[in-house]
Amino acid sequence: MSVARDDLPAVSRRRVRLALRAARERTGLSQSEVAKKLGWSLSKVQRIELGEVTISPTDLRAVLVDIYQLTDEALITELVEQARVARRERYWTAPEHRDHLPPGLLQLLQFEQAATSIREYQSTLVPGHLQTSAVVDATLAWFDRMLSDDARRVLRDVRLTRRERMITRPGGPDYLLLLDESALWRVVGDPAITADQFEYLAEVAQRPNMHIRVLPMDNGTLMGTFGAFVVLDLSDQPDDAVLYRETYLHDEIVEDAGEVAYHRDVFDRFWRRALDEEASRTLVLARVFDLRARIARTLGQDQGKES
Template sequence: MITDVESATPALCRLQLGRELRQLRQEAGLTSTQVVRTLLCSPSKLTRLETGENSVVEAVDVMALCEIYGANPEKRALLMGYAAVTKTKRDWWQSPEYRLAIAPTFKAYLGLEATASALHTYEGEFVPGLLQTEAYVRAIYQREHERLSIDEIDRLVDVRMTRQEVLRRASVPLKFAAVVNEAVLRRQVGSPAVMRAQIEHLAEVAERPSVRVQVVPFKAGVHPGMNGAFTLFRLNEAESIVYLEYLGGASVIRKRADVGLYEEAFNDLQILAVGPQESLGLIREAIKEH
């Protein structure tokens, strides 16, 4: 539960509101179908409310659901407070200066990243986004998006840098664990100076208490990450979501059985990779190469 609703972000309030509404429905012994029939709304609307996907939550919807579920006055006041934050505040990625630089499919990722208690990611080609330097990000965008103007690239870089605030948030720092292929350390992105600075930054961040970085060395051979990069968001002890990004777009996986496959893969990767200290040694070796 959020202890200070007024200072919470809209994304976190939407997520917590969804959890509370889903719990109330289950405690009332009601199915989603029964609720939408009573509320006279579409099934997708209830799903969006329970998963925190609506950018704004209407107070009238929250009050109607509280009536259906028989929520007590204290619970109603709390949920109305969550809804009010979604109406009066804006997540940083919804601001005008960022809106044009963020694809609609990526907004879901930013919402998950902002609300997750833990993030586990495997990367085979790039340094994970939350650990990238500005020059490294710029080198990637200049190569991948050659038709973009300098201003457009500046906005994209700014988005990437702003995302990294989750690692420094004052309340509860994001617990971040990354497993990277050794190729990430060896592949030069930008000039040798850019790459050297990036690897130095990676070594520095890897020593933070809330950050864990491990490397899968080439000698490890075949491993569970060879099908591609993936990110696991831990929202609470019982709920995790997988985010996959590919050339044509992105997708979010919520089905428990499918999420479990990625959780198992990440656990296997952590076992197969060398430990954090040995990984730090590999990172420092790569600095010398660049």
């Protein structure tokens, strides 16, 4: 593991909880039996295995050695260190992020840094981290009754920071964006802002780790019923992945292996049905030219009326 991955509490918490569950299952013990042996409540064992709470390094060593009879000292030492990292969440997360970012996004920010590949499907808008600053402002303005000025500022800063990290970070993840064609026909802010956004998207699409495809509307009806989602692979192991979902009011990280795998499979099936990357970029640029032509026509008509 790289140093960066070792410093991510959400990733460390996931490693620990998966290792504990795997060790328990190897012994054949139930969660109730483990709780009884430790003198803990059943809910404590369940919440630790679900990743809802962390386990102290001391308790972790006791469980691994005394209950699960683990003898691999190197593995025990590694997991104990990860348990320490997992408990640093409060120190890793900026106070204003804790105050203004939803819980799923807080975890997503860490999983993005650990990801080896990211698959993202968006049915309505260009993803936040690929939005221009003007589009970020326009989209956040929709939440004028829900967000304070401080919350809007923090969300804006996070989107722009994520954009830099996802696109320019050395050794960044392989990023696959599947964008429904309908997103190209929505004007955000105004036609000029939208044209700038799509021009930027076409520029980003040329970077070696960025792969952007457009799913034609006549192929994307069923895909659209899933809503936006992101699958993040954290290593080359098929089960080492998480799912991020976001709706208008809520977001969540899903770690159920079956559900993550299902969404990855759906993504890959529709990825193959989408326009290839060159054709997708051409379509995005065609939309840019169309918007700029509309702007020019409108400007010419207005000038004609004034003369």
